[in-house]
Amino acid sequence: MQTTLREYLLNSSFHGIRYIAEKDRHWTERLFWLTCCVISWISSAMLMRAAWYDFQNNAISFVVETDYLNWDTQFPAIAVCETDAQDSIAVVSDTLYGESHDYNLDEMINEFVFFRGLSHYALQLCGSKVTPHPECFKYNFSFYETMVRAPCSKLFSKCKWNNKEFDCCKYFSKIDTELGSCYVINSMQAKEKKGRLRMISNRHTGPGAFSVQIAGIANVYLLSHQDVPCLTTPQSDVIQVAPATHYRRSIVLHEIHNQPEVRDVSVDQRNCRFPEESNLDTYKSYSYSACNVQCRKDAQIARCNCTHHYMPNTDIGKQCHIRGLECLNDHYNNWAVLKPHWADRPGLVCPCVPSCTDIEITTISNDKFGTRDDWATVEIVLEHLPSERFKRNVVRGKLDLVVSMGGSVGLFVGASLLSFVEMIYYFTLRLAKRNVQRTEEEEVRSNVPTDVLPYIE
Numbered sequence: 001m002q003t004t005l006r007e008y009l010l011n012s013s014f015h016g017i018r019y020i021a022e023k024d025r026h027w028t029e030r031l032f033w034l035t036c037c038v039i040s041w042i043s044s045a046m047l048m049r050a051a052w053y054d055f056q057n058n059a060i061s062f063v064v065e066t067d068y069l070n071w072d073t074q075f076p077a078i079a080v081c082e083t084d085a086q087d088s089i090a091v092v093s094d095t096l097y098g099e100s101h102d103y104n105l106d107e108m109i110n111e112f113v114f115f116r117g118l119s120h121y122a123l124q125l126c127g128s129k130v131t132p133h134p135e136c137f138k139y140n141f142s143f144y145e146t147m148v149r150a151p152c153s154k155l156f157s158k159c160k161w162n163n164k165e166f167d168c169c170k171y172f173s174k175i176d177t178e179l180g181s182c183y184v185i186n187s188m189q190a191k192e193k194k195g196r197l198r199m200i201s202n203r204h205t206g207p208g209a210f211s212v213q214i215a216g217i218a219n220v221y222l223l224s225h226q227d228v229p230c231l232t233t234p235q236s237d238v239i240q241v242a243p244a245t246h247y248r249r250s251i252v253l254h255e256i257h258n259q260p261e262v263r264d265v266s267v268d269q270r271n272c273r274f275p276e277e278s279n280l281d282t283y284k285s286y287s288y289s290a291c292n293v294q295c296r297k298d299a300q301i302a303r304c305n306c307t308h309h310y311m312p313n314t315d316i317g318k319q320c321h322i323r324g325l326e327c328l329n330d331h332y333n334n335w336a337v338l339k340p341h342w343a344d345r346p347g348l349v350c351p352c353v354p355s356c357t358d359i360e361i362t363t364i365s366n367d368k369f370g371t372r373d374d375w376a377t378v379e380i381v382l383e384h385l386p387s388e389r390f391k392r393n394v395v396r397g398k399l400d401l402v403v404s405m406g407g408s409v410g411l412f413v414g415a416s417l418l419s420f421v422e423m424i425y426y427f428t429l430r431l432a433k434r435n436v437q438r439t440e441e442e443e444v445r446s447n448v449p450t451d452v453l454p455y456i457e
Helices: 002-011 027-057 086-097 104-113 120-126 141-148 260-264 288-304 322-330 398-413 417-426 429-447
Strands: 060-065 077-084 156-161 164-166 173-177 180-185 209-214 217-223 238-241 245-258 359-370 376-382 389-394
Touching (some): 077 173, 104 120, 104 141, 141 180, 217 376, 288 322, 417 429
Parallel strands (some): 245 376
Antiparallel strands (some): 156 164, 209 376, 217 238, 245 359
C-alpha cells in the first residue's frame, strides 16, 4: 500500500503533490509544497461550497419585461359561490319537517349548506351533550346542499365577454370547494369538462371586460387559473354581491412568465410549483390555495380523525359525524386561520409554496350602485393592457454549477475529472494487480530450490 501511495503521488496529475513524495527533496521543501497543496485544496473547497450555496439558494432571478405588444394576457378565473338562500331553506325545511316545526332546524340547515367551520345550531340541536332532536342527521350533512343551492340555470341569467353575450352554463363549471359547490369559469380546477371560453386580452382585442348577472346572494372570487375559493382567500379578491345592486371592479394584471429551464430546477430552489407538479389529493392541479386546503384537511384528520363534509375528494368514511363536528368546532381557531411558523397565536402553519404561474391581481377601483333588478350585476374590467410582466430566469443551472466547480478545482489544484478517476484507478485496479503479481512471485519463490534461489535473485 505504501508503494502504491508513493507511486500515485509521483505520477498524479494533481499539481504539486509529487514534490512531497520525491526522495531527493529536503524536508523543508516537502513542508513548503505540503503547505501550498493544503492551502490550494482548502481554497478550492471554499469556492466549491460557495458555488453549491448559490446553486441551492440563488438559482432563480426575477426580471421585469416591458415588451407588452406581443403578449396574450389571460383574464383571471372567476368563481361564484352562493352564500345565502333563506327562501330555499324555508321551502326545504317545510317540506322535510312540516310547516309547523322548530325553526332552529332552519338555522341548522343553513350551517350545513353554507358551512364555514362552526356549527352552533347543529350542536345545540344534535350534539352529544344534549338530547338529540328527533329530526337530527347523524352523518351525511351534505344531503341538504342540492336541495338548497341554486343550480347553474337559476343562479346565472346573463353573461357577457367584451359585450358579447354567451351561455353562462356552457362555460361555468361546477367545482368542489371547502365552501361547498361553486361555479367557475376560466379555471383549470373545474370538476366538469366543458368548453373553454377564450378570455384573452392583447393589442388586437383591447382590455377585456366580463359581466355576469347573478340571481341570489353570493361571493364572486377573482383568482389565478389554478387557484380555488377557500376559507383563507383574501377579502381583496372577493366581491360580496346581492340582488338589486350593480358592482363594477377595475383591475390590473401582472403575469409571471417562466423561462423553460425553470422546470429543470428543483422545487426547493425555485420556491414554487407548477400546476402539474401537484402533490395534493384535494385537487388535480397545484396552487397555493389548493395546498392550504390540503393542509387544513390533514390538520383536521390529525386532530379529530375526520374532516368536514365539504372537504374536496374526501372518502365518506373520513367525513365527520356529529362528534367530529364538535371536535372541529372546539378547535376552530387551530385550523381555520393561517399563521407563520414563528407566531405564538392560535392558527395553522402550512408549508405551502406559491404557484409558478400565479397572476398578480391589483384592484384599481370599486364601484357599486343600486338598481331595480331582481339580480346582481357584476362587471369586471381590465383597466388597461399590462405594460410589464415578471419573468423567472435561471441564473445558476446544473451546467453553471459543473463549470464553476470544475473551474475552482482546475485553478487551485490543476485537476480535471480524469484526475479523480486516476485516483480511483491507482487504489483499486492497480493496487489489486500489484497484489496479484506479488502473490505470484511468492509462489514462484516457494517452488524454487534453495540452492538455486541466490542465482535468481
